[in-house]
Every structure is written in structure tokens, then in C-alpha cells.
Amino acid sequence: DGGITQSPKYLxxxxxxxxxxxxxxxxxxxxxxWYRQDPxxxxxxxxxSQIVNDFQKxxxxxxxxxxxxxxxxxxxxxxxxxxxxxAFYLCASSPQGTGVAGELFFGEGSRLTVx
Amino acid sequence: xxxxxQNSGPLSVPEGAIASLNCTYSDRGSQSFxxxxxxxxxxxxxxxxxxxxxxxxxxxxxAQLNKASQYVSLLIRDSQPSDSATYLCAFRGPGGxxxxxxxxxxxxxxxx
Numbered sequence: 001d002g003g004i005t006q007s008p009k010y011l012x013x014x015x016x017x018x019x020x021x022x023x024x025x026x027x028x029x030x031x032x033x034w035y036r037q038d039p040x041x042x043x044x045x046x047x048x049s050q051i052v053n054d055f056q057k058x059x060x061x062x063x064x065x066x067x068x069x070x071x072x073x074x075x076x077x078x079x080x081x082x083x084x085x086x087a088f089y090l091c092a093s094s095p096q097g098t099g100v101a102g103e104l105f106f107g108e109g110s111r112l113t114v115x
Numbered sequence: 116x117x118x119x120x121q122n123s124g125p126l127s128v129p130e131g132a133i134a135s136l137n138c139t140y141s142d143r144g145s146q147s148f149x150x151x152x153x154x155x156x157x158x159x160x161x162x163x164x165x166x167x168x169x170x171x172x173x174x175x176x177x178a179q180l181n182k183a184s185q186y187v188s189l190l191i192r193d194s195q196p197s198d199s200a201t202y203l204c205a206f207r208g209p210g211g212x213x214x215x216x217x218x219x220x221x222x223x224x225x226x227x
Contacts, residue, residue, distance in 0.1 A: 031213055042119065042203065042217035043159070058214070090158055094213050103149065104215055106158040 002027045004107035006091050011112045013078075013085070021076045021110045023091035032074035033092040033104065036060065043090060049074055078112060086114045118142065119218035121204055127224045134191040136221050138204030141185070147207040148180055149215065150189045154200045163189060194225045 004025045013019045025032065031050050035043040045058030049068040063082025068074055078085045088111050092104040120139045128134045140148075147166055151159035165171045165178040165187065177190040187206075191198055201220040208214040 033214070035217075040123065040219060042219040043205075043215075045214055045216075048214060096213065103161045103164060104213075106160070109158045 004091055004093055004105060006089075006107035006110050009108065009110060011110060013112060013114050015114055016080045018077055018079050019085075019112065021078070021089055021091075021112070023074045023076065023107060024072055025074075025091075025093045025105075025107075026072060027093055027095075027105065028071070029093035029105070030071070030096050031094045032068065033094075034058075034064070034066065034074070034076045035090045035092065037088040037090060037109075046076065046089075085112055087112060118208075118216050119204055119206065121202075121218040121221050123219060124222040125224045126221055127226060128194050130194060130196060130225055130227050132194050132225075134194045134198065134223055134225070136189040136191075136202050136204075136223065138187045138189075138218055139185055140187070140204075140206050140216075142206065142209060142216075143182075143185065144209065145206045148178070148187045149205040150176075150178060150187075151203040151205060151217075152200045153203055153220065159203055191223075194223075196225050196227060199223055199225050 007022045033048040034046040037043050044060050046064050047066040049055035065077045090109045091107040118141045150163040152162050153159040163178040165180045171178045175192045179188045201222045203220045204218040205215040208216045
């Protein structure tokens with residue numbers, strides 16, 4: 001079945017450690033996104049990518065990094081520079097990155113807790 | 116002013132009633148609006164999209180858009196306990212890219 005797979009679902013990290021969240025899609029979508037959700041808040045955009053080998057910062061990119069070497073994959077690294085990394089991280093994709101807006105399709109999310 | 120405003124709720128309605136969820140947005144130029152449903156601990160799922168002024172119906176759901184008032188709403192008819200979730204309003208942000216800006220969501224509780 002087509003979809004977006006995020007891993008791991010739950011992750012615990014010690015302060016000062018980098019951690020990488022995986023996101024893979026087999027929907028053949030061009031665009032991919034990373035959002036962060038905190039309790040009682042809306043989703044906030046971290047990074048997005050319209051095509052392979054290209055990505056842009058979203059509203060809260062500080063302390064995060066991404067890569068887009070393959071169309072199917074858009075991993076997110078949460079670095080030690082991110083001051084408040086405990087959150088629910090959501091990866092999404094859409095058929096195209098520009099033009100007529102399409103819907104976003106979300107993965108199941110990764111819940112990161114910093115101990 | 117927040118880009119997307121939603122009442123956080125909870126909005127409590129009895130089973131079978133109409134639930135009305137509201138959202139206002141700040142970007143007058145936006146053309147695309149979405150309602151997502153999010154169950155606790157799960158990821159959002161799209162339930163409605165609307166691009167033109169007026170109403171759009173899909174089963175028990177009706178989305179209403181008024182661009183002049185920068186207002187979008189979602190009506191859920193014959194509410195069921197399974198509709199209990201947080202409903203996120205979103206609109207396409209500026210810049211020509213397909214980025215969505217989300218509200219914090221309204222929690223809906225449908226009680227038997």
C-alpha cells in the first residue's frame with residue numbers, strides 16, 4: 001500500500017545528542033515536509049522540499065537539518081542546538097510543491113522525548 | 116495576530132446534533148483551505164478542502180468559506196462519538212509553494 005512511513009515512532013534522547021528521524025514515502029510525491037507539534041499548538045513547519053536535492057527552511061528551522069538525496073526519503077536530524085526538542089514530529093508529502101495547492105498526506109509521526 | 120485562529124474548545128455536543136467549528140485566517144490572498152481531523156496521539160487526516168466561496172458538502176461534512184470575512188467553518192451533521200477529535204484548520208501560505216499554515220485546533224467531544 002502507498003503511504004508515508006516514519007521511524008522510530010518513539011525515541012528517547014539524552015541532552016546533547018543528535019538524533020535522526022526517518023521519513024520514507026512511496027506515493028511518488030515531489031514535495032515533502034517536516035512539521036513539529038507541541039501540546040495545544042498547531043503544526044509548525046520546520047523544513048520542506050519541493051524536489052530532490054533542494055530544500056528550504058520553514059518557520060522554526062533552527063537546530064534542525066535535513067537532506068533530500070532521493071525522491072522517496074526526507075530524513076530530519078534534531079541537533080543538540082535545538083533548545084526544546086521534545087515534541088511530536090510529523091512528516092508529510094504532497095503530489096507537487098507549487099502551483100495549485102494539494103492536500104498534505106501525513107505519516108504516523110515520531111514522538112521524541114529528551115531526558 | 117495569529118495567522119490562523121481557532122477556539123481551542125472543548126466543544127461538547129450531544130450525539131446526533133450538528134457540530135459547528137470555526138476558523139479565521141489572516142492572509143487575504145490565500146486561495147486554499149483545509150480541515151484536518153486528528154485523533155489523540157495520531158497524525159492529522161484530511162477531511163475537507165475548499166477553494167471557492169460558498170459551501171462544499173461531503174457526506175455529513177460541510178465546509179463553508181467566506182473570503183471577504185476571512186472565515187472558514189466546518190459543520191458536522193448527525194455527530195457521532197467517533198467524531199470526537201481535534202479539528203485543525205489550515206490554509207496555504209504565501210510564496211507560491213504548497214506550504215500549509217495550521218491553527219491550534221478545536222477539540223470536539225460528542226457525548227452519547
